[in-house]
Amino acid sequence: MKNYLKMKSILSISLLLLNICVFSQNKNTYVSDQIGWTVILPATFKTPGMQRVITKDYREEESKKEQAKETTEAKSNSKPITVFKDNHDNSLIVFVKEPKTLSDDLKKYLRDQHKTILNSFKVENPNIKYDEKTETETIDSISFIKSNLTLINGEITKYICLYTAEIKGYEVHIIAVLNNSSGDGKELLESLKNSKFHE
Numbered sequence: 238m239k240n241y242l243k244m245k246s247i248l249s250i251s252l253l254l255l256n257i258c259v260f261s262q263n264k265n266t267y268v269s270d271q272i273g274w275t276v277i278l279p280a281t282f283k284t285p286g287m288q289r290v291i292t293k294d295y296r297e298e299e300s301k302k303e304q305a306k307e308t309t310e311a312k313s314n315s316k317p318i319t320v321f322k323d324n325h326d327n328s329l330i331v332f333v334k335e336p337k338t339l340s341d342d343l344k345k346y347l348r349d350q351h352k353t354i355l356n357s358f359k360v361e362n363p364n365i366k367y368d369e370k371t372e373t374e375t376i377d378s379i380s381f382i383k384s385n386l387t388l389i390n391g392e393i394t395k396y397i398c399l400y401t402a403e404i405k406g407y408e409v410h411i412i413a414v415l416n417n418s419s420g421d422g423k424e425l426l427e428s429l430k431n432s433k434f435h436e
Contacts, residue, residue, distance in 0.1 A: 267321070271333055272404040276432035279424040281323035327422045329429075332410040343403055351382045351401040354410055358386060358397050365390045377434045379404060381411075398426060404434070 265278040321329040336346070351371075359367060366389040374383040379402055386397040396415040403409070413429065415422030 265321070267319070267331075269319075269331070269333060272407050272409055273435045274404070274432060275435065276428055278321060278329065278428050279323070281325070282321040282327075282329060282425065283323070325422075326416040327425060328414045329425060330410075330412040330414070332408070332412075334408045335406065336408045347401050347403060347408065348382060350408065350410070351384065351399065354401075354412070355384050355386055355397070355399055358388070362390070374400070376400070376430060376432060379434050396422065398429075400429070 265280065265282055266275065267278060268275045317333055319331045319333075355369070368387040368389070369384060371382065371384040374381050381400040381402045383401075384397075384399045386399070388395040388397070396413075398413040398415065400411040401409065411429065413422070413425055415425070
């Protein structure tokens with residue numbers, strides 16, 4: 238009986254590893270050590286040639302810059318950004334930023350930042366109609382402010398899905414910009430919903 242259970246466990250682990258290996262060949266895995274986030278993106282989403290991501294050495298580099306008396310204001314306004322795109326005009330934008338100061342009312346601060354980003358997608362054009370819905374959504378135990386913004390311009394429709402949260406002391410904004418003519422956008426949203434946060 239013990240041998241049977243042992244063999245069953247080994248077989249289960251082997252099948253799991255095989256599935257992970259096969260799955261990983263067709264997908265892009267993005268890991269952010271700063272916020273402990275892992276997301277498996279659809280295969281069509283490519284990592285850009287240039288990324289501005291906070292690395293483990295980020296704080297040391299920033300400290301050296303500060304000692305060299307580089308412009309504090311320019312540095313505080315820069316937001317480390319990672320962008321992924323596919324060839325159907327869909328994109329994923331990830332902001333990971335350490336806030337200048339943690340506000341006493343962090344929830345209000347995050348709501349304000351969320352609203353500012355959402356409004357940046359709205360342009361003054363009488364031909365564009367907007368539909369907006371904001372709610373709370375939990376992804377793997379992290380509670381996000383989530384907004385869906387639909388931009389309708391005649392036959393062209395764009396969908397903006399914005400997630401905002403404070404994770405491990407970082408201000409995090411995850412933005413999916415989707416084109417209505419592609420099923421890859423739906424796959425991207427599923428990837429975000431199934432993403433994992435770890436220590």
